Amino acid sequence: MIDSLLFYPPYRFGLIVQIAAILVLLSLGILGLWQAAQSPIGLEFLLYLVPVLLASIFVPLIGYRAYALWRASYFLERDGIYLRWGLREEVIPMDVVTWVRSSQELESGLPRPWFRWPGAVLGVRQLPDGTRVEYLAAQSNHLILISTAERIYAISPANPEEFMLAYYRFAELGSLTPLTPHSVYPANLLRRVWASPFARYLLLGGLLVTLLLLVLVSLYVPSIPAISLGFNPDGSPSDKAPSVYLLLLPVLNSIFYIVSALFGLYLFRAEDRQTLAYLLWGSGLFTAILFMIAVVFIIRAG
Known part of the structure; x- marks a missing residue:
């Protein structure tokens, strides 16, 4: 009998988008640096430094998001659920999960994070009733919602139906060794x-x-x-x-x-x-x- 399953988010398209963004920013930064080195001190020189500054800020940010997507995983066993996204980790004991369902089943609209792009749907929003929803997903649709007393976790396993079936199977079996809740x-x-x-x-x-x-x-x-x-x-x-x-x-x-x-x-x-x-x-x-x-x-x- 399988007692644990590991799921991954759909990461191919997100990685392509983020790597492409990094390459574009690096190209603009190098071009701006080259042009600035050949320009006299003045407004033109400062304008050429703008893409260099933007690349210095956003390349590390997008690079981390790409790394986080590449390492992201959702581990499911009968004792609980492990969510990992970059430096963010969450251990959810099975006995604190109130329900798991598809985002389409939520009656009220599910607010998405303000700043998101393919491969990085991350952040915390609030439902009308005040419940906090934390996103650890690679896409905005076909999400799986994991509800606990404190908040709802929105994740995006590549096989959402298989994840749901695995959860119900492990929940019916019951927990053998209850996990300790842990957040990083x-x-x-x-x-x-x-x-x-x-x-x-x-x-x-x-x-x-x-x-x-x-x-x-x-x-x-x-x-x-x-x-x-x-x-x-x-x-x-x-x-x-x-x-x-x-x-x-x-x-x-x-x-x-x-x-x-x-x-x-x-x-x-x-x-x-x-x-x-x-x-x-x-x-x-x-x-x-x-x-x-x-x-x-x-x-x-x-």
Whole structure:
């Protein structure tokens, strides 16, 4: 007799959409950075930096959503239901489930999350009676609703009918070892990181040096038209280039800092990988210091 079943959301279309969005944003960011490096300081230069800023903000966000979709699963056994979506996890004992039904069976309209796209229907809404509905789904239709005393969970298994049949079969069998309710939110990970003084100092130190580097270059670039970005074999400064090229250094450093910070968060979840997370955050701080030293040398040589 099968005593557990694992279900996945339909992820193919959502992954295609999100990967395509990442590629478009990266292309626009690279193009904007290239155009900004060849533009004089002014409104045109600032406009070219807009896609770079948007890519820096949204690429990590969409990248996390794509990762969360890829790792999402709904595990069902006679003792309870396990929901997993990225860093969000929920353990629901079978004896606290009041009902499981299709979203089409809900008499009142089911409000969808405000901000959603294929592969990322996430968030919390309220029904007219005040019941909270938490979405952990890849699509807005063909949802399965799992009701508990605290809230309703809206999920999107690829085979909703099979999920319903499996739930009723396990519910009839009854629970052998009642599970303990357990909730994990992304904010829990951030609190754990912040509670570690070493992690806090590394992340804040890297952020501080990154911001100082950006401020230093922003103040210096308008004051001089050209700089030397390298040295000749005899040690003399190479031919000068437009000083706006110097902005590439803080931009590259910012990208490296964001990537190292996010990947470090991913590693920090497991205790046996926390040392790797510290090393990654330390490399982010060390790289920022190296960029700062490079900028100081360039300014002095310029």
